Amino acid sequence: MLLELAQWLAKDIRAFNVFNYITLRAVLACLTALGITFVIGPVMIRRLTSYKIGQAVRDDGPQSHLSKAGTPTMGGALILVSIVVTTLLWADLQNRLMWIVLGVTLGFGAVGWVDDYRKVVERNPKGLSARAKFFWQSVIGLSAACYIAFSTHLPAQTEFIVPFFKQVAYPLGALGFIVMTYFVIVGTSNAVNLTDGLDGLAILPTVMIGSALGVFAYVAGNAVFSKYLGFPFIPGAGELTVFCGALAGAGLAFLWFNAYPAEVFMGDVGALALGAALGTIAVIVRQEIVLFIMGGVFVVETLSVMLQVASFKLTGKRIFRMAPLHHHYELKGWKENQVVVRFWIITIMLVLVGLSTLKLR
Secondary structure: OHHHHHHHHOOOOHHHHHHHOHHHHHHHHHHHHHHHHHHHHHHHHHHHHHOOOEOOOOOOOOHHHHHHOOOEOOOHHHHHHHHHHHHHHHOOOOOHHHHHHHHHHHHHHHHHHHHHHHHHOOOOOOOOOHHHHHHHHHHHHHHHHHHHHHHOOOOOOOEEEOOOOOOOEEEOHHHHHHHHHHHHHHHHHHHHHHHOOOOOOOHHHHHHHHHHHHHHHHHHOOHHHHHHHOOOOOOOHHHHHHHHHHHHHHHHHHHHHHOOOOOOOOHHHHHHHHHHHHHHHHHHOOOHHHHHHHOHHHHHHHHHHHHHHHHHHHHOOOOOOOOOHHHHHHHOOOOHHHHHHHHHHHHHHHHHHHHHOOOOO
8 A cells, every 4th residue: 555655656756766666665564564563462462361362281291381371372363463464555456476475374364263262262172173174274275276376377387496406397287286386385384383382483483484485586576686596587476575574574573472481372373374375475486395495394393293193003102202393302301492492593594595595506
């Protein structure tokens, strides 16, 4: 909305042309989301506390977590409100790619909200059943995949691009692209959700990866930069940089309240939505493998759960003391802050490796 206003004012006052620059609007989006979250955050936390919308804690996990019982959850709604409002303010509302990402983010957020609501408000420990949750995730993921495949006409959308190599890409075809997109979106969403088990553990890696994807979106949406760096040119992708800026700002401000000891948790409403947003952006800018690299912590956390379940069903034995992996290290004696900061450091290194693929081709 503010972009349209600036463009109208620029007809008479040329100084407003500066708002046509995506980089400036991405920075302003980050600051706007930061401010919105800081302002609304304390109010929402007090409201959640008064409604007794508190987190339930398993008694079979690390005993240090028992003190977290009752901490307000569903704080991810704060992040979503901040991202949506900021994106609508600073992004180009005519951009279809931006609406795809917003739609997927809100869709997965709605699934997470229903799950959280049933758990903490209706006191149903199962929340939304696994079958129902997977069904609605699949509906949203497949809908987005089909829309991207048949309505946006992205260049090279049927090619699976391999980073670090200029000419290595594997044809997927329309069906292959839809299947891959579905798994990337749904898989990333659930991976972030599984990782969100310690104070601040999931949100900062999400911010770092989202910011890096913003760089890739800007490059892919710029004809000059994409040609120079050997990326497919994707018209309109640059506008996703504004969304990534909003995500970074909202996520950093949320970390202020989510850092140890957390005043509020994201809940599924935040984790599922943010993971789906990362997956959708990665697909649009054709950087699925780079997302896999940068989100290595999310990947390992998910694999730890899969291996634990498979091992127990096949052999009756557990590989890890507890899954996801962060709980395993807690039970080995690591302090919660140690686990969180060390996983952050690993993510920083992996994000740098991912960003290196911009030039190392």
